[in-house]
Amino acid sequence: MTHLHPDRLFPASEPAQTIARQLYAEVQGLPLISPHGHTDPAWFANNARFSDPASLFLTPDHYVLRMLRSRGLSYDDLGVPRKDGGPVASGRDAWRLFAANYHLFAGTPSKTWVDHSLMAAFGIEEELSAQTADAIYDRIDAALATPDLLPRAILDSAKVEVIATTEFALDTLLHHQKMKADGYLGRVRTTYRPDDVTDPSRPAIAENLQKFGELAGEDITRWAGLINAHRNRRDYFRQHGAVATDHGVPTANTADLPLVEKQALLDRVLAGSHTAEDAELFRAQMLTEMALLAVEDGMVMQIHAGSRRNTDPLLLAERGTDLGADIPGTTDYVNGLRALLARCGNEPNLRVIMFVLDETTYARELAPMAGYWPSLMIGPPWWFHDSPQGIRRYLDQVVETAGFYNLAGFNDDTRALLSIPARHDVWRREVCGFLGRWVGENRLSRSSATDIAKHLSYQAAKDAYRIK
Template sequence: MPYQYPPEGETNLSALLIDEDRLFDAEPKARAVARALYAGIKDLPLLSPHGHTDPRWYAENAAFPDPARLLIVPDHYIFRMLFSQGVRLEDLGVPTADGTAIEADGRAIWRRFAEHYYLFRGTPTRMWLDHTFATLFGLTELLTPQNADAAYNRIAELLQRDDYRPRALFERFNLEVIATTEGALDDLKWHRQIRDSGWKGRVITAYRPDAVVDPDFEGFAANLDRLGEITGCDTGHWTGYLDAHRQRRAFFKSFGATSSDHGHPTADTANLSPKKAGALFDKVRRGKADAGDRALFRAQMLTEMARMSLDDGLVLQIHPGAWRNHSPSMMGRFGRDKGFDIPAETNYVKALKPLLDAVGTAPDLMVVLFTLDETSYARELAPLAGVYPALRLGPPWWFHDSPEGMRRFREMTTETAGFYNTVGFNDDTRAFPSIPARHDVARRVDCAFLGRLVTEHRLGEDEAHEVAHDLAYGLAKRAYRL
C-alpha cells in the first residue's frame, strides 16, 4: 500500500513548515532575543559571492522552463536522494553523456518527485523547497502525489509571467550581487551580453581554473593548448603558462570577478623553487608525470594562485576534500556533478604550511578555506584562521549547508577564530529559486546562536545586533571585496 502523506487535516503549509519561529531556540528568553536579532537583519540585501547559477539566464532573461526542469533536473541534492531509493536518473530527466533517451515529460518527472517527497523529511533540501513553494509560488499545502498536478500547474503558470523571469526574480530576491563560476577557458559571452544589455543587476564571474591546473582533468593537454591559443602565451613552458593565467585572471576581473575558486581533491600546497616548478611542469606537460607528480603540481598551483592574488587582489577560495565522481560507472554515463561526490578526510595544518610559509602573513591576501571534514573545525581550521592574517573560514559547505552544520560550525570555531575570521554566508548553489531560503536559514541559525550567547550573558544584546548584521551582510561584502 503506498504511503499516504500528509496525515488527514495536516495540510496548511504556513502552520507546518514556515513557522515564524523556525530554527529559533525553544527556550523562551533565547527565542525572544533571536526574534529581535532576526527582525533587524531579515530584509538586508543578499550577497551571493560564490555560486553556480547560469549567467545565460540573466543574459537572455527568457522564461524558465517547466517546474521539473527548473527545480529537479539540475539539482543534485534532489536526484541523489531519489537515486539512493531506486529512482533512475533517466526517469528524472537527467541528461546522459551519450545522448541515451531520458524522460522528457516535465509533468511525469514532477509526479515522480512528488511520490517520493517524503524522503526529504528532516533535510535542508526539504526546508529550502518548502520555503520556495510557499514564498515564491504561493503553495499552501504540502506536496503530495494527490496535489502534484495542481502544484505543477500553479508553478508552470507563474513561470510564464514576466515577473518570474530571471532578472525580475533577481530583483525580487533583493540580490545585491551574484557571482557565477566559469572555467579558465570560458569566453564569458553571457557576462558580456549582461553588461551590454544595460540591465543594472550585478552579475559577476569567478575564475575556476581546475581544467588547466589539474593534470587528472579530462583533456588536460588539449586544455593547455587552448589556453595558449586564447591568450597568445606559450603554454608549453612554465613561465608562459603562468603568464596565461595572469592574462585570464585579468580578463575575468574585467567582468567583475573578485575571486578565484579551486576544487582540489586535497588541501595540499607546495612551494618549489622556480627551477623545480618548471621541471615539474615540463614532466606534466609531456604526460610523463606519475600520480605523485600530478598531486605535487596541483599543490604548487595553489601557491602560485595565492601569489597571483597578492598581485591582482582576487580572493582565493579553496574547496578541497571531495572525492569527486566516486562512481566511475555513473561518471561515464552522466558526467560530472551528478551527486556522486563524497566528503573525505582532509588535513589543513600540514597541507597548507608551504603556502602559509610563502604568503600566509601577508595582510593584503584573502584565502577563504572551506571543508567537508568537520573534524578539522576546532582542531585545525579555527586555530589557523585565528592567527594567520591571510586566512578566513568559509561557511559550512555542501553536505554541511544545513541548520545542524551551521550550528556545529559556530560552536566549534567561534571560541578560537571568533566571528571576524569568517566570511558570512555563501549559498554556493545552482538552484536559483532556493537562494532566499538558504540565506534565511543561515540568518535564523546565526540569530539563534547569538541569542543563546546573550541569554547566557556571554555577549551584550547591542553587540549581538552588530554581529548579526555582519554575519548576514558585512563580512561577505568585506571579505569578497564587493
C-alpha cells in the first residue's frame, strides 16, 4: 500500500534514500514532545471513551471539512453543527460522504494523517472509499469502546511524553486541577493564551477584562492593575503545568508606549470607544508587556502571527469559528518586533518562538533575526505548512542562516488527538530526508546529521520550551 510504504516521503534516489532511512531508524522510536496544541484537556482529565468515528476524525478537523466544502459539499451534509440548532447529517452519513470523496485528498497532508491514524490506532490498511466506508466506520466504532483507545492509553501507545493544551486567560483550568490532584499534571500541561483579554477586536473584550480583574483580584481599569492581573494568572497557569504563553495575533506588531498613552488606550478599550487602530495598538503593546512578564517569570512566549480570521461572514454567523475560513496574509516580523526587541530583546531570560504563515519571511526575516537575537527562536512550520513540502521549504530557507540549533523542534498544533503521532512522523521523515540529501551532497557529516536528526525529533522541543 503506497500510503503506508515504510520508505514514504524519503528521497526517491540513492544515496539520499538509504541515509534517510538509517537516520529515521534512530529517531522513529523517540518519545513525542508536544509543546503546543489544541487537544481537549477534558479527554485526559476524564479519560472517557470517544463517542464515534465522525466526531473523532471529521467534525473537528477543519483541514478535512474545508477541502470537502471547497468541492461543493455542504457543511450540513458533513454534520457540522449549526448555531440555529437546525438538522445536520448523522455521523455515519457524514462519514460516508467523506469516504466517497476521499480521492480529493490525494497529495494532501490530511490524507497522510488519516491513513496513518487508521493504521496506527486501528490496524486499518484499506483505503477509505465509498466501498469501504461502512466497514471502516464499524471497525473504528468498535475499537473506541476498548481500553486501548481511551485518551490516556492513546498517549501511552503514541509515546507522548509531554503534551500541552491551550487555555484562554479566563479559563479556570478545572481539568488541569483534576489532573494535578490525580498526579497526571506534568505529562499534560496548560498554556496561557490571553487573546480573550488582549484583543480588543473581540466583541466581549470589556466584559472579559472585567471578569479577568475579578478572577485575579486586581483593578484592571489601571494599567498597572491589568499587568498585575496577567502576572497573577500566569502564575496560576504555571501552577497547572504551563511553561509557555501563546499569542494568536493578526500581525507581529509590537509597541512600547509611555504609561499615559497606555492608560488612555485602556480607557478607550474599556469604554468600547476604541478604533481598529486602537485595537492593533493595544495588541501590539500587550505583546511587549507579555515579553516583560516573560523576562520576570521565564515563561516561553509563542507568537502565532498572520492569520486573517473568519473571512467568510456567512459561515461565522451560521456555525462559528475555526471551520476553515481563516486565511494567511503577509506578515512583517522585522518591523513588527522592533519595539519589543529594543525594549528587552537582549534579556537573558526572554525566549520568543516565532511562528508564521507567510513563508516569504523564513529566509528574509525569521532566520536572520533568530540568527542574531539570543531571545528568538523559529517555530516549526505552522498550519497549512506542516506538510512534507512545507517542511522542505522551511528547512531550505531557515537552516543556512539560523543554523539547526535556533529551531524549536516540532509542534503538532492539532485538535485531532490521533493525528499527533502521524504529524510527528512526517516531521521526522522530512528531517531525515533533508539531512539525507545534504549528507548525500557531502555537505554535512553522517555524525552531525545523526545528532541533528535526534535533536530536532525530540530534545529541541524540550529545550526550546524549557521543559524539565
